[in-house]
Amino acid sequence: GENVEQHPSTLSVQEGDSAVIKCTYSDSASNYFPWYKQELGKRPQLIIDIRSNVGEKKDQRIAVTLNKTAKHFSLHITETQPEDSAVYFCAASTGANSKLTFGKGITLSVRP
């Protein structure tokens, strides 16, 4: 089955700097890659997703890039703010009839 790994497990950045979180996946048939943000004690919420027919997607300060050849995708957050501090999960799926496989999560800390 699919295996999704996230690196690093924790990341600390200065407010205003950029943060990049990388995920790798194992199943070349995977075609949907969402990123979820989970604040402490809250539910995971989708922040951005990308499908395999697109190489990059942006939404204001966040962007996701996908490299199908290398089987990795990355979350980019620019101009980080303290409210970006949270756990970020990446996931992958091979299609609508398949489950999402989540990575273990990365804790991002933004220092004021």
Place this chain on the structure above:
Amino acid sequence: DARVTQTPRHKVTEMGQEVTMRCQPILGHNTVFWYRQTMMQGLELLAYFRNRAPLDDSGMPKDRFSAEMPDATLATLKIQPSEPRDSAVYFCASGRLSGSVYNEQFFGPGTRLTVL
């Protein structure tokens, strides 16, 4: 603003007791997922349903866990008997399958289960 709801939000029970967790998916969503979250294992998929039919429950310990959807507005996850290692946050999520396109899963607030 439609949201997935879960009850109870917190549950403390003793080992051996039955635990039932409930989820109301967003109206119109035809896919429901149950996840378990722990520090060690992260988010694990336990089971999921499409149009109320179970599609995959391979992540669920079959001897003690059971998941059902008695109707389109209610999904249940039962643990009987409960054990301390079941202590975790259990999330329900729902989504809407549209053709063959995978869409966003909306998570509920979770049930924090503590088994003593």
